[in-house]
Amino acid sequence: MLLPLLGTHCGTGASARSRPEFDGEATLALAKTQTDFGPRVPGSEAHSQAINWMEAFLQPLASLVQRQPFQIWNPHYEESADGVNLIASFYPEKTQRIMLCAHFDTRPEASAESPPVLEPIDGAVDGxxxxxxxxxxxxxxxxxxxxxxxxIVLFDGEDIGLTGAGPEYQHWFQGSRHFSSFARQADYxxxxxxxxxxxxDKQADYYQEPISLQYAPDVVRKVWDVAAALGVTQFKQSRGQYVYDDHWILNRDAGIPSIDITESISDYAHWHTREDTWDKLSAESLAAVxxxxxxxxxxxx
Ligand SMILES: [Zn+2]
Incomplete structure (x- = not known):
């Protein structure tokens, strides 16, 4: 968006930088649209509907929206599916850039139920x-x-690995692995x-995640300092549990200093269950992040 260049008023740069509000209710509605599609498991109709909807949403807002297609291997069904990362770029003329990311796919298995059930989950909090x-x-x-x-990068194929996949977390984080090889080649x-x-989720607290602290301590400090200055009390100034997630891949494979704003898994009772549904979310909690x-x-x- 361009500022008007005519007129005698000076200091328009200040208004360009005034801090906007974040609308939690609008965000909650955007989450509900996704869960209304149904579980977004790669290969499903809901998955491709969600991708088309997100792309159409981003297109008029960003300078450039790119699809980064790749094949996802689903070890639960032992078949591959079409996957895609979506990349939306804003203010491409600015050379100092920040990447924001999340995964949008949802897990094909309710693997944290006992016993585990091979049924896909809604992934309200998780996706x-x-x-x-x-x-x-x-x-x-x-x-x-x-x-x-x-x-903004929306990753596919994050949550599709098997439980107990081993130290390399094979088949997990497939979108961020693909993105990282692209980032290395493009020197992004x-x-x-x-x-x-x-x-x-309604009770979410965000502790400083150890992989983030290991690879990008300055970024953790910066983000948690902002939270403290804004009085966002859900961000706790202490160390949380390890969460292996897309940021691990970005740090390790792409050399991008990356942190994860995430709940500790043991604090969310519905993680990887069929109970991870839309009613667990709150506008206030989304707005805190x-x-x-x-x-x-x-x-x-
Ligand atoms: Zn998950």
Missing amino acids: AAGTAIMLQMATILSEHEPAYGVD KPWFAILVDLVG GKVLVGVLYPEE
Whole structure:
């Protein structure tokens, strides 16, 4: 969006950088649209509907929306499916860039139920919530110029591995693995990346995740300092549990300093169960994360 160049009023740059609000209710509605499609398991009708909807949503907001197609192997069904990462770029002229990301696919197996059930889950907290926050950020970015360029990346094929896949987590994080090989080849080096996953349930708290602290301690500090300054009390100034997630791949394979804003898995009772449904989300909890992201992208000068 261009600022008007005519007129005698000075200091329009300040208004361009004023900090926008983050709308939790609109974000909740964006999460519900996804769960209404049904479980977004690669290869399913709901999965392709969700991709088309997200792409159509982003297209008028971003400078450029790209599809990054790849094949996803589903070890539960022992077959492959078409996968795609979506990349939406904002303010491509800005060289200092921040990457924001989330996975949108949902798990084919309710693997945390006892006994595990080979039925797909809605993935409200685990998939829809992080994606909804990214889409709401896209709306904000289209209306308010941030201090940095931003690339929003929506990963496919994060949650499709088998339980107990081993130290390499084979078949997990397939979208971020694909993206990382592309990023290495293209020499894509954002300043840092913030992944948002397992967020938005009513009681969610966000502790500093150890893999994030290991690879990108300065980014963790920066984000949690913003949360403290904004009075967002869900961000706790202490260490949480390890969560192996797309940020691990981005750090390790793409060399992008990356952190994960995520609940500790043991704090969310419905993780990887058929109970991870839309009614577990709250607008206020989604807004807590969004407000911090807005604080990072729109620093007060
Ligand atoms: Zn998951």
